[in-house]
Amino acid sequence: MQTEIILSGFGGQGIMFAGQLLAYAAMDSGLEVTWMPSYGPEMRGGTANCTIIIADEEIGSPTVLKPKAVMVFNIPSMIRYEPLVVSGGVLIVNSSLMDREITRNEIKSLKIPANEIAESIGSKRLANMVMLGALITKLPVIPIESLEQALDDHIPDRHRHLLDSNFQALREGSVFEELKLIEETDN
Amino acid sequence: MPRELLKGNVAMAEAAVRAGVEAYFGYPITPQTELLEWMSHRLPELGRVFLQAESEVAAINMVYGAACTGVRVMSSSSSPGVSLMMEGISYIAGTELPVVLIDVVRGGPGLGNIAPSQGDYNQIVHGGGHGDYHSIVLAPSSVQEAIDLTVLAFDLAEKYQAIVVVMADGNIGQMMEPAELPPMLPIKSEYPEWAVRGAKGRDHRILTSIYMNPEDEEKTNLRILERWNKIEENEIRYREYFLDDAEFVVIGYGTAGRVAFSAVRSARAEGIPVGLLRPITLNPYPFAKVAELANQAHAFLVVEMNTGQMLQDVQLAVAGKVPVEFYGRLGGVVPYPDEVLNEIRRISHEPIAVGVDPRRNWMQRLKTEIS
Structure with missing residues (x-):
């Protein structure tokens, strides 16, 4: 059994780090994992994506055509990856950065104003953690506590003072998704 | 050792460090550069040699020289850089020296691109430099295997006085996976009888790939082939x-x-x-x-x-x-x-x-x- 997740957006949005955090958390949970970055001639503002595969058995290909889940941070990523999510898969969209409608209706999707939520915590640079919190709640492949532990273990020293804000961002992303689920049930 | 999340290039570099590599010479090229970068701080920290040469041609000839002293020595590059090294690789083969080379193959021919490829199979497996020689070629398919094969490469190189190429590709170099690094081996303190480390009190030794007399070159070729036969008998994986x-x-x-x-x-x-x-x-x-x-x-x-x-x-x-x-x-x-x-x-x-x-x-x- 394996779960493939693609994170995609602009360079500088914390895509690679968010992906590595998933990989660390999966590894520390005793699972197999691969983290495969796009590594073209990338730069800040250019496109960046990474593929994370989490499995309970030996992982073959580190990339897949049709992932189980996709988290997109910009319009080019949305255009590229929305059609590729497997049926019944998960799509998380940062709605702060795009007003595009989600067209697939046989996948589990969520539009989350990740930048606004991040800014309310203190920095829009926490948007990657807000998105990750929402993803991990919609696709519970590893517990959020494992992500928090991975953050504590692997956050770069220069950002350690932001650890609590990162925790909060993860939680707010998670709560946003939970509230959404309750809303859907009420309807 | 606990499992760590390691990038292939970094994992191969640290594996070489722990296998006791004493000298690294190289020149940066994507998608291999993290390997050289890791060596650039790790080797000086341990009092060993790191040198970024002016080109791949210079780097492989520095490897050639260092290998003559019997220490564990290596270089790494990616396809176009490895092409530049081919003359030196042939000289190393002709001098019967143990050397490890890591090739993180990218798209080609020519300058090509920096994406993963296996386009260099024929160059690395069947040829490369001129003359009659074989390199042992190891192909990892995961970060763990990249570590294990890098360590093995040094052992095989010494055992058979041969060039061992770890032929990875951009994917293996760039991806991160959980893997376990080997324990740190001590730097070796005994050197093979052919090594040139100062001739005080003994006759001088000559390490060369020049045999002007064809009969001598023929014997050299046979010696290399005999070792290769043993490699074929023992080392297929x-x-x-x-x-x-x-x-x-x-x-x-x-x-x-x-x-x-x-x-x-x-x-x-x-x-x-x-x-x-x-x-x-x-x-x-x-x-x-x-x-x-x-x-x-x-x-x-x-x-x-x-x-x-x-x-x-x-x-x-x-x-x-x-x-x-x-x-x-x-x-x-x-x-x-x-x-x-x-x-x-x-x-x-x-x-x-x-x-x-x-x-x-x-x-x-x-x-x-x-x-």
């Missing part, structure tokens, strides 16, 4: 997946090998009796194993990230007993498992054309697929 009852056999190495593994696993779930042979030593090649499989299989499928370079070695071993089909992606494109799965379905359900070069038909299918 491969991994088998689902081969016991396989009627169809997929063969792939490195990244293509693990992509094929995904496809084979899916095909098995569909009930197709297919297995995978993943060569780990590309030289010496597991010819005997492939020949043995040719007695059991209805057909082979070779998967590579090139135009069918290992395909020819498989054809040599299968010797026309059963059809050998081919699927490849080129120029830095990595196949997805679905593409290979479709090929497995095709060879297991449809008649296979015989008597034609499988590359002709593959090319037609690929052109339709990507148009």
Whole structure:
């Protein structure tokens, strides 16, 4: 059994780090994992994506055509990856950065104003953690506590003072998704 | 040692450090640069030699010189850089010195691009420098295997006074996976009898690849070949997946090998009796194993990230007993498992054309697929 997740957006949005955090958390949970970055001639503002595969058995290909889940941070990523999510898969969209409608209706999707939520915590640079919190709640492949532990273990020293804000961002992303689920049930 | 999340390039560098590499000479090139970068702080920290040369040509000749002293020495590069090293590699082979080289292969020919490729199979496995010599070639398909094979490379190089190339690709270099590093070995304190480390109190030794007298060169060639025969007898390595009852056999190495593994696993779930042979030593090649499989299989499928370079070695071993089909992606494109799965379905359900070069038909299918 394996779960493939693609994170995609602009360079500088914390895509690679968010992906590595998933990989660390999966590894520390005793699972197999691969983290495969796009590594073209990338730069800040250019496109960046990474593929994370989490499995309970030996992982073959580190990339897949049709992932189980996709988290997109910009319009080019949305255009590229929305059609590729497997049926019944998960799509998380940062709605702060795009007003595009989600067209697939046989996948589990969520539009989350990740930048606004991040800014309310203190920095829009926490948007990657807000998105990750929402993803991990919609696709519970590893517990959020494992992500928090991975953050504590692997956050770069220069950002350690932001650890609590990162925790909060993860939680707010998670709560946003939970509230959404309750809303859907009420309807 | 606990499992750590390691990037392939960094993992290979640290594995070499722990295997006791005393000197590294190189020149940066993507997708290999993190390896050199890691060495640039790690080796000075340990009091060992790191030197970024002015070019790959200089780097390999520094490796040549350092290898003459009997220490563990290496370089690393990616395709165009390795091409530049070929003259030096031949001189090292002719001087019968142990050297480790890591090639993180990228798209080509020419300057090509920085994406993962296996386009250098023929260069590394069958040739490279001039003259009669073989390099041992190891092909990792995961970060853990990249670590293990880097350590093995130093042992094999010394055991056979040979060049060992760890042939990875951009995927292996750039991806992160949990892996366990080996313990730190002490730097060696005893040196082989051929090493030149100062001749005080003894006759001088000469390490050279020049034998002006052809009879002497012939003896040298025979000596190299005798070592190679031992390598062929002792060092062939491969991994088998689902081969016991396989009627169809997929063969792939490195990244293509693990992509094929995904496809084979899916095909098995569909009930197709297919297995995978993943060569780990590309030289010496597991010819005997492939020949043995040719007695059991209805057909082979070779998967590579090139135009069918290992395909020819498989054809040599299968010797026309059963059809050998081919699927490849080129120029830095990595196949997805679905593409290979479709090929497995095709060879297991449809008649296979015989008597034609499988590359002709593959090319037609690929052109339709990507148009």
